[in-house]
Amino acid sequence: MLKIYLLLFWEFTKIGIFAIGGGYAAIPFLFYLQSQYNWFSVDELINMIAVANITPGPVGINMATYTGLKTAGIIGAMISTFSIVLVPFILTIFIVKLLSKFQHNKDVNYAFIGFRCAACALLTYIAFKLLLQTASIKNFTDFDKSSLILFFILISTFCFMRKNPLLTIIAGALGGIIFNSFL
């Protein structure tokens, strides 16, 4: 058990440092964790992201708590939550004192152009991978029709609105019930 605690601490500290650009930036890291340790299945991880989205609190912190809980119980949840905020906390305290100097530092801005771009590319890669998986797309003819139809219905409905996780997830749940129970 101690080994899992240490691993959780190490992995979530890393996520805290490298997940740049908000809670969703942590998602590619969580999938990487999944592939490395097999603490939970991909489906379980997607369920966790959904729950994190409809629970009060920053999505990134919710995901850390939930992942820790799932992996190593309540102590695991505490460790992962603590670890994900640890380094950003120290950095923020340190930087807020040098606020203007840091914000207008050219090199920092240059590096952040790359960081943001990488965060976006990582998330895009995961999004396509998940789409293939959730709609069980194996090739152009072999896929789960109802899932793919639901995907297109949801994305065309919600992509032009302001992001509304709660509504999107409720619509998905209803769609899932209708497509899988009645059709």
Add this chain to the structure above:
Amino acid sequence: MKISLLEIFKVFFIIGLQLLGGGYVIVPLLKKYLVEERHWLNEEELTDFFALSQCIPGIIAGNIAVCAGHKVRGILGAITALLGIIVPCFLAILIIVQLISGFTDNQTVQNAFKGIRISVVVLIFITIKELWSKSVNSVFSYFLFFAIFAALCLLPISPVFIIISAGLISLIYFRLKGVKNA
């Protein structure tokens, strides 16, 4: 007059409870509770903190809370504010997970989760759309984006490695470009 830590915790706890759907939601909440109702910050400071939080790794809402708490009561204030944000979500997750685990064997709930997983993919795509204009908006960033995407499709690379190398490539590129223009 010193503001009590309990008061700081209380305010951030209330804000934490209302955070639903992404870090940016915290900005209007801080404006209401800290700027307008309590005058702990002024609007300009809030804008600065928000800009700064996006340039620091980590959860944006947590970083802003740390900045604001630090302004109000130094390091102790920062720790208290961060705890205030974290505790409600921690408890909420514990409660919700308990509630859900009673239903997971039910077929209808499983069907619902099948649809919910698709919603998550949709939400990720919408997030990409929002990030896109802020992060992929020049020839250089298009190039970097597709290079990383292609690399990921070919090899299983750790996200940490990707982030560090993208930062370095970007730094070197703009440095060299700056030298050339000067």
